[in-house]
Structures are given as C-alpha cells and as structure tokens.
Amino acid sequence: MTSNTRIKMPAGFWSGIQQLGIAPHDVARKARLPVTIITDLVVTTDQYFAIWQAYSDLVDDIAEAIIKLTTVFETAQYPPAVLATYHARDYRDALKRMARYKQLCPPESIRITEEGEHCTIDLDWLYIEEPGPPMLVGITLAFLLELGRRGTGQHLTARLVKFSHQMGDIQALENYFGCHIQSGANCNRLTLDREDLDRPFVTYNAELLEILTPVMDQSLDEQSRSISFTEKVKWILKRSLAGGRPDLQTVAWELGMSDRTLQRRLTDEGISFKNLLTQVRHELAREYLADSSFDIKEVAFMIGYEDHNSFYRAFHKWEGDTPSNWRTEYLSTHN
Missing domain, CATH: 1.10.10.60 (Homeodomain-like)
Incomplete structure (x- = not known):
C-alpha cells in the first residue's frame, strides 16, 4: 500500500472536533491541505496522517484530546464497517468483526490474541512503511475499549495499555482506561480481561447484521483482490x-x-x-x-x-x- 492509497475519512471526525472547539479549516490549514479536504469522502494515506497530526498539534494535550474525541464521537456517525461491530452479539464477536473489517478502512490493522485470562489487541499498520501519528494510535486503542463500553452498557476497564510513544497526560489516560499505561514500549497494545469478551451487547441487532455482513464481506473480498x-x-x-x-x-x-x-x-x-x-x-x-x-x-x-x-x-x-x-x-x- 502506497502513500497514495485512498482512505475513507470517518464522517464524524470533522463534526467531532467541532464539538471540541476546533475548527475544521484550522486543521486543514495546519496540515497544509486545501480546505476542500473537509468535504472529501476519501483522502490519501499521507493526507490522512497529516490530518491526525494537525489535530494533535492544535490541542493542548494529546491524552485529553484522545479521550474527548473518543467519547464525543456519535454512534450514528460510525461507518458501516464499524456499525457491524457495534451491533454484534457480544464483545468478542465485535472485536473479531473489527479485526476483519478494519481492512476496509486502512491503514490501521488490529491483531487479537486470547491466552489465559487475557486478551491482547495489537495495533499494526496495513501495507505501509511508516507508522501513523501517536494521536491516531491512541484514538484507535481507546475506541476499541469504548466499543465494549457502549455495546455492553458497562464501564469496562483494561488490564494494561502500551504505547510506543509518549502520550501526554498519562494520569488522564490511566483514568480513562482504568489501568496502568506504559509509554515508550516496543508495541501499541490494549490488554483486556478475557472474561469481558463474553459480555453480551445490548446493542445486538441480528436483522441489521444479516444485511451488513454480506455487503462487508463482498467489499473485503474485492479489496483483497486489488492488493x-x-x-x-x-x-x-x-x-x-x-x-x-x-x-x-x-x-x-x-x-x-x-x-x-x-x-x-x-x-x-x-x-x-x-x-x-x-x-x-x-x-x-x-x-x-x-x-x-x-x-x-x-x-x-x-x-x-x-x-x-x-x-x-x-x-x-x-x-x-x-x-x-x-x-x-x-x-x-x-x-
């Protein structure tokens, strides 16, 4: 995957940062991109990273910005691939769907491993050479926990979170994730209690999944053939x-x-x-x-x-x- 790969920009990103008091055109200007990028449905990998880095540069603290955008992002703004996870049967089903359908929204990729009492979720980068901005890393891992909280209707906490970069106010992140945060690690990883994966989703919608799943699978197969x-x-x-x-x-x-x-x-x-x-x-x-x-x-x-x-x-x-x-x-x- 090259820097010119087309990536779907989450529709709720621009409205989300507006709710946080950040003007979209300021982000575009900071990223050195034309203001028309705000209305573009897709962007290149370089533009995608530049937007996230610009958002990071415009906030006082990266940790607070991660938490605020994750929690303010409205479920109605989720793209179809994410909606298919939000309406899953349980947290495990949601995470497995996320790992599969995340390939439709590169460049992030997640790898899930269940072992003993723990479930580890590692963030990788799909077919690219350079890793994404720390802000994007933090948002991705925070959203995976937020997905479990919104789906189960319970305030789930993590066991451990590792970041490869410094992430600002670590105490704020520890309060959000409910666990120890390790920065400067050799990976980006969210560790959960494995038993939490069995928790059913109150947002489970079998009828909607029956509609979305075949569409998502077909899109994934088509994309896979293009790589x-x-x-x-x-x-x-x-x-x-x-x-x-x-x-x-x-x-x-x-x-x-x-x-x-x-x-x-x-x-x-x-x-x-x-x-x-x-x-x-x-x-x-x-x-x-x-x-x-x-x-x-x-x-x-x-x-x-x-x-x-x-x-x-x-x-x-x-x-x-x-x-x-x-x-x-x-x-x-x-x-």
Missing part, C-alpha cells in the same frame, strides 16, 4: 517478526494455503520467500534505527535476529555501513 500477494505476505512478516523467525509454514497457515501454493504465488510475482523476508528485515531495520529510543541490540531482536552480531553483518551487507554509523548519519540529516 498484490507480495504486499500481503510482507505485511504478515512485519507484524510477526518481533522476537521471532516467521517461516514459510507459519505464513502459509495464516493465509490459509499450503507451503507449495505460497511459494508458487510469490514466484509468479518474481520473488522468493527468503528474499522477501530479507527485504522486510532491511526495511524494518531502517525504520527502527531511525528512532533513537531503540537500542541497536533491541532492533536486532525486533527483526528476528537472536544474535546481534548476525544483524551487524546483515546490515553492513545491506547498507555498506554499521547500524550505529547509519543511525548517526540519519539523525544528523533529519533533525
């Missing part, structure tokens, strides 16, 4: 690399196909699994090294190298320089 197979595999590799070594079998299983089919599909697009994995590691290495908050040994681990010396050799082969020298030069030219 190259290589991009799909790259995305899976990127979200699976941290601390692990995703192999061909693992990726094939996630795509619901055999190892042989995966290899054939990649060959048809002119690349091997091994070379694609190397390409992904190289791209992620540059991305993580550009962030000075990550230790170089940590970067090696995050892209699947258990031995940091192996990472040094690989990086020197890619860039003709050591990771530390590359970082120093990069930061000197981009700060």
Whole structure:
C-alpha cells in the first residue's frame, strides 16, 4: 500500500472536533491541505496522517484530546464497517468483526490474541512503511475499549495499555482506561480481561447484521483482490517478526494455503520467500534505527535476529555501513 492509497475519512471526525472547539479549516490549514479536504469522502494515506497530526498539534494535550474525541464521537456517525461491530452479539464477536473489517478502512490493522485470562489487541499498520501519528494510535486503542463500553452498557476497564510513544497526560489516560499505561514500549497494545469478551451487547441487532455482513464481506473480498500477494505476505512478516523467525509454514497457515501454493504465488510475482523476508528485515531495520529510543541490540531482536552480531553483518551487507554509523548519519540529516 502506497502513500497514495485512498482512505475513507470517518464522517464524524470533522463534526467531532467541532464539538471540541476546533475548527475544521484550522486543521486543514495546519496540515497544509486545501480546505476542500473537509468535504472529501476519501483522502490519501499521507493526507490522512497529516490530518491526525494537525489535530494533535492544535490541542493542548494529546491524552485529553484522545479521550474527548473518543467519547464525543456519535454512534450514528460510525461507518458501516464499524456499525457491524457495534451491533454484534457480544464483545468478542465485535472485536473479531473489527479485526476483519478494519481492512476496509486502512491503514490501521488490529491483531487479537486470547491466552489465559487475557486478551491482547495489537495495533499494526496495513501495507505501509511508516507508522501513523501517536494521536491516531491512541484514538484507535481507546475506541476499541469504548466499543465494549457502549455495546455492553458497562464501564469496562483494561488490564494494561502500551504505547510506543509518549502520550501526554498519562494520569488522564490511566483514568480513562482504568489501568496502568506504559509509554515508550516496543508495541501499541490494549490488554483486556478475557472474561469481558463474553459480555453480551445490548446493542445486538441480528436483522441489521444479516444485511451488513454480506455487503462487508463482498467489499473485503474485492479489496483483497486489488492488493498484490507480495504486499500481503510482507505485511504478515512485519507484524510477526518481533522476537521471532516467521517461516514459510507459519505464513502459509495464516493465509490459509499450503507451503507449495505460497511459494508458487510469490514466484509468479518474481520473488522468493527468503528474499522477501530479507527485504522486510532491511526495511524494518531502517525504520527502527531511525528512532533513537531503540537500542541497536533491541532492533536486532525486533527483526528476528537472536544474535546481534548476525544483524551487524546483515546490515553492513545491506547498507555498506554499521547500524550505529547509519543511525548517526540519519539523525544528523533529519533533525
């Protein structure tokens, strides 16, 4: 997915910020975009990120802005894909639908894991190289909890929330989420009590779901066919690399196909699994090294190298320089 990918802008965003006392044209001006962007139904990835960053720049505190916009956003303004989650049978059903239909509203993507007493929801980025603004990260995770609260009619709380960036007034966020907030983490993650997922939604509407689900599934299938197979595999590799070594079998299983089919599909697009994995590691290495908050040994681990010396050799082969020298030069030219 490129920076020119078309993204549907939530209809309630502009009315929501107006309720918070922020003029839409001020956001457009801050984002260096034409005022007509306010009435556009779709925007590019770059424009989408610029709008969220502009909103963040115009508020006094990012944490307060996250909470206010999440709670003021009216349910009636939800796009169809989100309405299908709001009217789900229970919180688990809603989250599963959200993970599936979020692909219709890139670039955010969520990955849900249930284990023991906990459910973890990780925020990833769909087919793009650079992560989105911290404001968008915060809004996304806060909305997932807000969805459970509105659907169940109960004031649910999280067990733990992790953000990769500093998020302003941490105490305000802890009051909202009802748990400890960890900033500067190596992921963006919402952890819930697994038993909360069984709570039924008072907003459950079987008749509406029967109408929306086939439409959403058809749109998802059409969108899936428009994205190259290589991009799909790259995305899976990127979200699976941290601390692990995703192999061909693992990726094939996630795509619901055999190892042989995966290899054939990649060959048809002119690349091997091994070379694609190397390409992904190289791209992620540059991305993580550009962030000075990550230790170089940590970067090696995050892209699947258990031995940091192996990472040094690989990086020197890619860039003709050591990771530390590359970082120093990069930061000197981009700060």
